[in-house]
Amino acid sequence: MTTVKDMLATYPADLGEIDRAKLTRCIEECVACAQACTACADACLSEGMVGELTKCIRTDMDCADICTTTASVLSRHTGYDANVTRAMLQACATACKACADECGTHADQHEHCRLCAEACRSCEEACQELLGALG
Amino acid sequence: MTTVKDMLATYPADLGEIDRAKLTRCIEECVACAQACTACADACLSEGMVGELTKCIRTDMDCADICTTTASVLSRHTGYDANVTRAMLQACATACKACADECGTHADQHEHCRLCAEACRSCEEACQELLGALG
Amino acid sequence: MTTVKDMLATYPADLGEIDRAKLTRCIEECVACAQACTACADACLSEGMVGELTKCIRTDMDCADICTTTASVLSRHTGYDANVTRAMLQACATACKACADECGTHADQHEHCRLCAEACRSCEEACQELLGALG
């Protein structure tokens, strides 16, 4: 399958001083986290105790939307604007932390929440690392 | 047509202390700005001088994605998390400012850039006002 | 606020034989329907009887995503491909019908479902009319 790394390697102009490994990982994590959150929201909807999972479902939906948008912003290099990238990475790290915390409270009861919390923690970490590398 | 205000009025739980007028306006501006940015990116693609508009197209695409996600986050009230809302509003204000500035530099040559810059300025202002009201 | 019609009027190239009024209305309906569905899914999550609304929430989420994408595809005119537009309009009409039907079954109990069903019926109709005009 075509990978994030493959596509990045074909960009025809200068990428500037960005850390390619951290950028690649961050896009991969955002894409995987968005899918995990969408699937977790839906799995929560099918639990008998859905009434206790409404905050989890909402947080999953926000996190999915924010991760998808962050992956798109990070996949564009033409006319790079560090302010937009930085603000979006901060929003993504915030949403991933909120979702990891919320899913984390149900992780021992719902395997989908446990996996989703892992995806969110991993994505939050990748956003923070890329933020650190942007200076 | 069903309006943002109509839907907000039907929310069955407590909305907390949020300023409904500022929230409504911010969702409306995000939705309108996303459409304007998508249309502006495409109009730029059809200009003869597209080679000089590549930064504008990229900024339009980021702004469209970020405004769409912000509208979705603001349309959800269940399990409200002020940190996520605030971070997304900041990202949206940043993207709208960047896009208004970029489109603004072509506003006298391209009517779509002039209208898009207006939509972005207006959306940026609505995000800042809602941010101010969140405290 | 910048309108769909305003932006369409600034497109710098030939729009072909497309019916501008039907195109404008369809984009407006898709944008309004996406917001209504996102708000309805969240309102359902806050109902005490959320366990009976899980199909409604899911259908709302699909319809919101599909309407947003349809609005974006319809907002682009450069390199027009009738096959893609037609297939997306058919998917959108199908999703809107499914969501109107599902929300319709709760319309007498939940005002948000009543309004959302109206938005979906109206959007389905606009998609069908534009499909008819495309030939």
Add this chain to the structure above:
Amino acid sequence: MTTVKDMLATYPADLGEIDRAKLTRCIEECVACAQACTACADACLSEGMVGELTKCIRTDMDCADICTTTASVLSRHTGYDANVTRAMLQACATACKACADECGTHADQHEHCRLCAEACRSCEEACQELLGALG
């Protein structure tokens, strides 16, 4: 990283008779194709000959939006509606074919178009296979 297969395995209700391997592959292909198309559109923007790539950029953007939405629809199983899934898979296959064809005409000049065409062909195939399995 959390995988599509991992998340699917945690769904707490009955998935019906759907072919899990074909569903998993189709979601993976949609997610990968969306990222490839977003990156290809941006890479095209940075080519000196951008004026000759405007149809390619537009098709990439449509395909990215449609693949993202298809991945989301396919990641939800609660309240499954075969009509919506089928219509969205048809739209996705149509968009992927259009994008593969368009990128394919530049594949010998631009490595990003060559890789993107591959991603689109592969995603189109996965959509067709899942459509076939749905009956």
